[in-house]
Amino acid sequence: MQFIDLKQQQERIHGRLMENISTVLAHGQYIMGPEIRELEKRLAEYTGVKHAVSCASGTDALLMALMAYNVGPGDAIFTTPFTFVATAEVISLLGATPVFVDIEPDTFNMDPARLEDAVAALEGRSPGRHPLPAGFENLTPRGIIPVDLFGQCADYGKINKIAKEHGLFVIEDAAQSFGGEYQGAKACSLAHVAATSFFPAKPLGCYGDGGMVFTDDDALAAKLDSIRVHGKGSDKYDNVRIGINGRCDTLQAAILLAKFEIFPEEIELRQEVARRYNALLGASGKVACPVVRPGYRSAWAQYSVLCAKRDALLDALKDSKIPTAVYYPKPLHVQGAYAYLGYRGGDFPVSMKSASDIFSLPMHPYLAEQDQARIAEVLKKALS
Numbered sequence: 187m188q189f190i191d192l193k194q195q196q197e198r199i200h201g202r203l204m205e206n207i208s209t210v211l212a213h214g215q216y217i218m219g220p221e222i223r224e225l226e227k228r229l230a231e232y233t234g235v236k237h238a239v240s241c242a243s244g245t246d247a248l249l250m251a252l253m254a255y256n257v258g259p260g261d262a263i264f265t266t267p268f269t270f271v272a273t274a275e276v277i278s279l280l281g282a283t284p285v286f287v288d289i290e291p292d293t294f295n296m297d298p299a300r301l302e303d304a305v306a307a308l309e310g311r312s313p314g315r316h317p318l319p320a321g322f323e324n325l326t327p328r329g330i331i332p333v334d335l336f337g338q339c340a341d342y343g344k345i346n347k348i349a350k351e352h353g354l355f356v357i358e359d360a361a362q363s364f365g366g367e368y369q370g371a372k373a374c375s376l377a378h379v380a381a382t383s384f385f386p387a388k389p390l391g392c393y394g395d396g397g398m399v400f401t402d403d404d405a406l407a408a409k410l411d412s413i414r415v416h417g418k419g420s421d422k423y424d425n426v427r428i429g430i431n432g433r434c435d436t437l438q439a440a441i442l443l444a445k446f447e448i449f450p451e452e453i454e455l456r457q458e459v460a461r462r463y464n465a466l467l468g469a470s471g472k473v474a475c476p477v478v479r480p481g482y483r484s485a486w487a488q489y490s491v492l493c494a495k496r497d498a499l500l501d502a503l504k505d506s507k508i509p510t511a512v513y514y515p516k517p518l519h520v521q522g523a524y525a526y527l528g529y530r531g532g533d534f535p536v537s538m539k540s541a542s543d544i545f546s547l548p549m550h551p552y553l554a555e556q557d558q559a560r561i562a563e564v565l566k567k568a569l570s
C-alpha cells in the first residue's frame with residue numbers, strides 16, 4: 187500500500203504522457219514553450235480566474251504574489267502557524283514579518299475571529315489582545331495569507347470581509363486545495379491572488395516542481411509575468427524591477443496537461459475514498475474524522491484525523507506496513523527558524539493541540555476499498 191500512489195495514475199495515462207513528452211522533445215522549446223500557455227489557459231478556465239501565471243514551484247507562486255504587492259521590511263502579513271513552512275518563509279525572505287493567527291480546531295484553517303483580534307491588536311499596538319511578534323511596534327498590516335489546509339478552503343467570506351475593512355490584500359495559499367470548492371467557486375478564485383503547487387504529492391502534481399499564480403487583476407498579472415522572468419520590461423534584457431527566475435519547465439507543463447485530462451474524475455474518486463473512510467472510522471467515535479463544512483468541497487490532498495493516542499496508532503499501522511504521515515508535528519511559531527519572533531508555545535493553543543494529535547492516512551484517487559477496510563481494522567484493534 188502506498189501513502190500516495192502515483193503509479194496507478196501513470197498507468198492510466200501512460201500513452202498520453204509519452205505523446206506529450208515526445209512533442210516537447212521534437213519542438214525543443216524547453217523554456218516557455220507552447221505547452222506553458224496551453225496549461226495556463228486550461229487552468230484559468232477550470233478555476234474561473236482571468237489570469238493564470240505558471241511558475242517554478244508553489245513557494246515561488248507565493249513569493250511572486252508578495253513581490254507583486256511590493257512587500258518588504260516593516261510589513262506585517264497574517265498567516266497561520268499550522269502549515270508547511272513555505273507559507274511563512276516567503277514572508278521572511280522579503281524582510282517582512284509573519285503575524286501568526288490560530289486555526290479552527292475542526293478545519294485546521296485560519297480562525298476568522300482570531301484574525302480580527304490579531305489585526306485589531308496590531309493596529310492598536312495592544313499585544314494584550316492577541317499575541318504579536320517581537321518588533322510589532324514598527325509593523326504595518328499589509329496582507330493575509332490564509333491556507334486551504336489538506337484540501338479544504340479557508341472561510342473566505344469572513345476573511346475577505348475583514349481584509350476589506352482594514353485595507354489588506356489576501357493571497358490564497360491553495361497549494362493543497364486545487365480542485366476544491368467554496369460556495370460553488372473553485373479554489374484559486376477566492377482571494378485577490380492565489381498560489382498553487384504542482385509538487386508530485388499535491389492533488390494535481392507534475393514529475394518535479396511547478397506552481398501557478400492566479401488573479402483577475404490585469405495589472406497584477408502583468409507584474410507577475412515580469413517578476414517571473416527577472417523583472418523583464420519590453421524584453422528580458424530590459425529589466426524594470428527586481429524579479430526571479432521563476433519559470434515552469436515546458437516538460438512539466440506537458441506532463442500536467444496529460445494529468446489534467448483525468449483530474450476532474452480523480453477529484454470525484456477522492457470524494458468516494460473520503461466517504462468510505464468517514465463511514466469506516468466515524469462509527470468508532472475514537473478518532474475525529476475530517477470535518478468538511480456545508481458549502482465546501484475538499485480536494486482531499488490529505489485525509490487527516492485526530493486522536494489523543496496517536497503514537498500508539500502510528501505504531502500499530504507501521505507494524506501492519508500501512509504508511510502514514512504527520513502534517514504538521516511542530517507549528518511554525520515554535521520552530522527554531524522563527525525563534526526571533528519571540529512567540530511562546532501557548533500563544534496558539536489550537537495549533538499546538540492539533541500538532542500533537544494529528545496524523546494522515548493513505549489518500550489518493552485509487553485507494554482500494556479492501557485497503558481502507560484493513561486500515562480501519564488495524565485502528566479499531568489498536569484502540570480496543
Ligand SMILES: *Cc1c(COP(=O)(O)O)cnc(C)c1O
Binds near residue numbers: 243244270333385396
Ligand atoms: C506544498 C506547499 C507549499 C509549497 O509548494 P512547493 O511547490 O513545494 O514549493 C506551500 N504551501 C503549502 C500549504 C503547501 O502544502
